[in-house]
Amino acid sequence: MILVNENFGKLQASYLFSEIAKRVRAYQEANPQAAVIRLGIGDVTLPLAPACLEAMHRAVDELGHEATFRGYGPEQGYDFLREAIAKNDYQARGCDIQASEIFVSDGSKCDCANIQELFANEGMRIGIPDPVYPVYVDTNVMAGRTGAAVEGRYQGLVYLEGSAANGFVPAPPAGEPLDLIYLCFPNNPTGAVATREQLQAWVDYARANKALILFDAAYEAFIRDPAIPHSIYEIPGARDCAIEFRSFSKKAGFTGVRCAFTVVPQGLVAYAKDGTAVPLHQMWNRRHTTKFNGVSYPVQRAAEAVYSQDGVCETTQQVDYYLGNAKLIRAGIQALGLDCVGGDNSPYVWVNVKGDSWAFFDRLLHEAQVVTTPGAGFGKCGEGYIRISAFNDRAKVEEAMARIAKAIR
Amino acid sequence: MILVNENFGKLQASYLFSEIAKRVRAYQEANPQAAVIRLGIGDVTLPLAPACLEAMHRAVDELGHEATFRGYGPEQGYDFLREAIAKNDYQARGCDIQASEIFVSDGSKCDCANIQELFANEGMRIGIPDPVYPVYVDTNVMAGRTGAAVEGRYQGLVYLEGSAANGFVPAPPAGEPLDLIYLCFPNNPTGAVATREQLQAWVDYARANKALILFDAAYEAFIRDPAIPHSIYEIPGARDCAIEFRSFSKKAGFTGVRCAFTVVPQGLVAYAKDGTAVPLHQMWNRRHTTKFNGVSYPVQRAAEAVYSQDGVCETTQQVDYYLGNAKLIRAGIQALGLDCVGGDNSPYVWVNVKGDSWAFFDRLLHEAQVVTTPGAGFGKCGEGYIRISAFNDRAKVEEAMARIAKAIR
DSSP, X not given: OOBBOGGGGGOOSXXXXXHHHHHHHHHHHHOTTOOOEEOSSOOOOSOOOHHHHHHHHHHHHHHTSTTTOOOSOOTTOOHHHHHHHIIIIXXXXXXXXXXXXXXXXXXXXXXXXXXXXXXXXXXXXXXXXXXXXXXXXXXXXXXXXXXXXXXXXXXXXXXXXOOTXXXXXXXXXSSSOOSXXXXXXXXXXXXXXXXXXXXXXXXXXHHHTTOEEEEEOTTGGGOOOTTSOSSGGGSTTGGGTEXXXXXXXXXXXXXXXXXXXXXXXXXXXXXXXXXXXXXXXXXXXXXXXXXXXXXXXXXXXXXXXXXXXXXXXXXXXXXXXXXHHHHHHHHHHHHTTOOEEESSSSSEEEEEOSSOHHHHHHHHHHHHOEEOEXXXXXXXXXXXXXXXXXXXXXXXXXXXXXXXXXXXX | OOBBOGGGGGOOSSOHHHHHHHHHHHXXXXXXXXXXXXXXXXXXXXOOOHHHHHHHHHHHHHHTSTTTOOOSOOTTOOHHHHHHHIIIIIGGGTOOOOGGGEEEESOHHHHHHHGGGGBOSSSOOEEEEESOOHHHHHHHHHTTOSOOEETTEEXXXXXXXXXXXXXXXXXXXXXXXXXXXEEESSOTTTOOOOOHHHHHHHHHHHHHTTOEEEEEOTTGGGOOOTTSOSSGGGSTTGGGTEEEEEESTTTSSOXXXXXXXXXXXXXXXXXXXXXXXXXXXHHHHHHHHHHOOOOOHHHHHHXXXXXXXXXXXXXXXXXXXXXXXXXXXXXHHHHTTOOEEESSSSSEEEEEOSSOHHHXXXXXXXXXXXXXXXXXXXOGGGTTEEEEEOOSOHHHHHHHHHHHHHHHO
């Protein structure tokens, strides 16, 4: 008899964004005339940068000629892209990261989800922020690293609580040490950023406890404060204790194009139960080459073009545009007398709605025809908040904030 | 302390194609003047079909305009592609498969590798053909479903042996029933195809034993014999016991473009330990939406174009071209007095080399400058064979066969 992985049965409700999509669909079917504005899921809206479009067209043309056709590429990504990433995203910021340490993939969601396959299913304390991007939690549930959900939390996980009190940047906990730690800065959903000192505390903690940090930096392109690190590898000691995830989705509008990467430093280790050190770079390489076949060639050329002179200029303008939206959202929310964080170095504004977050979501959908994301979908500590995304057209953001002001006042 | 998944330590040697690449690289470095011909890894060489190129260019243009820009698509794939697949690959052949049962992905390697996450890690008898595409075995090893490797075989797996005697189409075994069964036809590596009766026997067996068949049909486009089924769903009862994997890689030269799909019928179930039936469609949907973010939009448009009138014509010509190569390879091998199977309804010819397969691989590399794939890399039953791939330029295939003839005679 074919047996299922019963851990899937522990998963709570449906995936957050599917649930939102369902409610929006239902509202639109009931109100076909309503002009709904989407500030929910963090999806870009600006057209792809001309430098990326040109690079994709050129690559597609190459596939049309025998002399320049390319079949399977290296699973880890083409050298031209790995080198551009290492040079521009790391070496230019003083991080000692080499091209061979970059693994190109089709998305940070996949990478964050897949990385847990490298680790033991038992005997580890896993620290996951709350509120948090649901993929970190759900993939550990599917792998059987948790018990059942009790009052919205899975038994066996350690929740690193974010709150207004700590600025949504949890510090390393006292007590029994963590072994695997998920961090995400600029944070999704709160938009909070971590200072150099806060990240140094986590790196020191991880090294002292032989723990591993999984650092999700998908939103690093939105950092404008020069004092805030863009990469965990800007922190001394991080090469010994951290894996980093990056994406072109938000940096260059690639949510429909699909390209991301993961950095696994040479020399980074985890341990067998008997204490033997096992290099993670080689393990991830084995996982990547066995279960993945590389990113579409024209997509890799488009990603390379992000680092060209035109590409840098065009994609920076896109990010600036969304940051301009975020500023408007912050101002609009603050004018309503509501507290918020984020939106400075992040496309997300995290709003204290002083009440039930799904109810507030429904209220904004029904009364202002604006889609947001209810904080409760990101964890227990997200209750009482909503996330507003700056990814949209300027005029629509202005319209949305006007409608929200009218509905809420 | 961060603990590794120690199951990775059970994996034997490196991934087959990485090992081949290493040996070829070493030979080329030592013999920089040698014109090596690659008939090893099954990678296409013909330029992408014009219909697909045009569709990709159009889609890239769409991404350049605000009105036609697309961000995140549905994780399961766009309806335009799912519907084209359901209609052309299934309904046109009389298979009752709906668009909603198609999950578009970036590769069959990923799908075959990821599907095992849906099943229990313990308490199942897993039947895997030998010889076989290494991914089925390796991903079950990584998940901890096997014991250690002993003399080239993992303890805990049931090997379904292929041989000249059964035409490399193993029949359902007697004795304790299997619970999870991997089948691949047209077969990689042997090129063997299964008849309707042989597939019916497997479907009947699976239904009688509440077992599940994972049917890899990545090479179905090469079937020219009208009596041979292209899909497991051509067999009555298969909807109740089978998941099917398909790919555009070999059908339309997409190895560098990346698109594939998996069919999980509604109503197909697996079981909890207590016997409760659990629908697999919903589980795979949850897995797919949690760990994957959809295929690149221009790639999905290119895949859709495979089903256009021009696309069908152009991609059929490509497959015919490779089948022409396969015919030459078969004839050349038979002229040397060696036995072989495959090559009629498949791009692979499986040659009995009457000796050690890595030694024969090295001999062809060193004496004929031709890269093949040693059968031993596909399992114990592959020892004594090599796989020759028909994916190359006609002139190169002719040259390779001439060199092989000279080296072997």
